[in-house]
Amino acid sequence: MIARSTVIHDTKGLLDALPTLKLDVPDDVFLATGNARCAKAEVFVNEGDHVYLGQVIGMRDGGFFKQPIHATVSGTFTGYEEHYHRNGKMTKFIRLHNDHKDEWDPSLQPRSDEEIAKLTRKDFVEILQQNAMVGLGGSSFPTHVKFNHDKPINVILINAIECEPYITSDIRLMNEEIEKIIQGILLIQQAFSCKKALICIKKKHGKLCRVYEEYLRRYPDSGIEVCRVGNFYPQGWEIAMIKSALGIDIPSGHLPSEYGIANFNVSTAWGIYDAVKLNRPVVERRISVSGDAVNYPSNFNVRVGTPLRFLLEKCGGYRHPDKDKTIILGGPMMGASMPSDDCILTKTVTSVLVFDYEEAPESPCIRCGSCVYSCPTGLEPKQIMDAVKAFDKPRMKALNPLKCIECGLCTYVCTSHIRVTDYVRRAKVFAKMK
Ligand code: SF4
Numbered sequence: 001m002i003a004r005s006t007v008i009h010d011t012k013g014l015l016d017a018l019p020t021l022k023l024d025v026p027d028d029v030f031l032a033t034g035n036a037r038c039a040k041a042e043v044f045v046n047e048g049d050h051v052y053l054g055q056v057i058g059m060r061d062g063g064f065f066k067q068p069i070h071a072t073v074s075g076t077f078t079g080y081e082e083h084y085h086r087n088g089k090m091t092k093f094i095r096l097h098n099d100h101k102d103e104w105d106p107s108l109q110p111r112s113d114e115e116i117a118k119l120t121r122k123d124f125v126e127i128l129q130q131n132a133m134v135g136l137g138g139s140s141f142p143t144h145v146k147f148n149h150d151k152p153i154n155v156i157l158i159n160a161i162e163c164e165p166y167i168t169s170d171i172r173l174m175n176e177e178i179e180k181i182i183q184g185i186l187l188i189q190q191a192f193s194c195k196k197a198l199i200c201i202k203k204k205h206g207k208l209c210r211v212y213e214e215y216l217r218r219y220p221d222s223g224i225e226v227c228r229v230g231n232f233y234p235q236g237w238e239i240a241m242i243k244s245a246l247g248i249d250i251p252s253g254h255l256p257s258e259y260g261i262a263n264f265n266v267s268t269a270w271g272i273y274d275a276v277k278l279n280r281p282v283v284e285r286r287i288s289v290s291g292d293a294v295n296y297p298s299n300f301n302v303r304v305g306t307p308l309r310f311l312l313e314k315c316g317g318y319r320h321p322d323k324d325k326t327i328i329l330g331g332p333m334m335g336a337s338m339p340s341d342d343c344i345l346t347k348t349v350t351s352v353l354v355f356d357y358e359e360a361p362e363s364p365c366i367r368c369g370s371c372v373y374s375c376p377t378g379l380e381p382k383q384i385m386d387a388v389k390a391f392d393k394p395r396m397k398a399l400n401p402l403k404c405i406e407c408g409l410c411t412y413v414c415t416s417h418i419r420v421t422d423y424v425r426r427a428k429v430f431a432k433m434k
Pocket residue numbers: 371374375376377378379381403404405406407408409410411420421424
């Protein structure tokens with residue numbers, strides 16, 4: 001989603017310097033019964049049942065994998081409510097009333113160092129699946145699937161690039177949780193028997209790079225190093241990151257693992273530590289709140305399942321409550337636009353952007369070619385758009401829209417304010433049809 005209603009001015013330089021605030025945990029939290037990857041779910045608790053923090057209270061079904069639903073507060077299951085999910089769909093949520101005791105499920109006992117030392121890659125797969133670990137950079141891809149193969153891995157890339165404007169949650173995490181991040185990376189290395197790991201950080205974050213280099217002197221034999229990568233967007237796209245860090249071009253349709261590479265977002269590495277060492281799922285995460293329409297943009301530690309409205313109140317509410325809003329969960333380029341602020345913050349929400357809505361009508365295409373020059377995957381977005389408008393399915397398929405990573409650049413650069421990415425998304429749907 002490109003925030004067309006506003007000029008993108010990067011507030012990163014302000015927010016990344018401010019410490020993360022701890023958000024109160026609301027009286028009620030909400031957990032989705034389904035999500036974009038899991039259409040169905042079974043709930044194991046009945047109304048009135050007590051639940052512990054971290055307890056498995058249901059199971060989502062993603063077809064080829066199952067995903068446990070963990071309680072993110074201790075308290076009582078009080079029924080269901082419908083709210084918007086980060087995928088923009090009205091969804092049925094489990095409602096838990098918080099007793100504010102934060103009593104962890106007693107069955108979740110930490111692992112000793114001796115137990116951890118014996119874990120195999122297969123054990124990691126099981127632990128990560130049990131803890132419903134997913135890509136916390138926003139991808140929500142199930143992490144255990146990335147471990148569940150026997151290909152040799154020669155290098156692990158930690159994506160600490162955070163390349164979209166406005167978002168600073170990973171930068172704050174890196175400043176505030178350095179030891180846990182390093183421990184998480186060491187665990188990933190153990191799982192893959194991999195001696196080398198590179199933490200990829202943008203060159204412009206020179207101080208952060210130096211902090212990590214200095215800290216890593218405590219781990220001289222770890223094989224973990226800082227890798228400075230470019231400041232451009234979409235440097236955080238895994239294919240661009242791999243090219244910058246290792247000089248390897250991964251052809252379309254191939255996986256990094258085929259080249260001996262495993263890559264994880266830095267917040268995922270942080271979450272893996274909790275899953276493996278503490279045997280606990282992610283129940284809280286950092287979320288950036290930014291945009292022109294919110295009073296006090298900040299980074300917050302937010303309990304998973306918190307309603308967005310609760311978070312926005314703590315940011316001092318809207319600057320102009322009478323104006324319509326553009327609300328985006330995720331970054332301005334790749335995030336999802338929400339139909340309302342009645343949505344729930346799941347563990348894969350990295351940021352919330354709020355802008356006062358302003359009409360930006362589209363003009364006819366002037367064939368400037370900017371969208372074509374900007375596309376990092378070498379597509380021809382203008383031609384794809386024309387094929388969609390003409391409903392020319394063979395042409396759509398021939399233009400290979402499935403290569404699109406939905407980076408949003410074609411919309412961002414379009415001088416006619418055409419939402420070109422939306423057309424490419426539509427072409428992707430048709431290209432998947434037989
Ligand atoms: S076509 Fe897809 S990959 Fe290319 S610029 Fe547009 S959104 Fe990005």
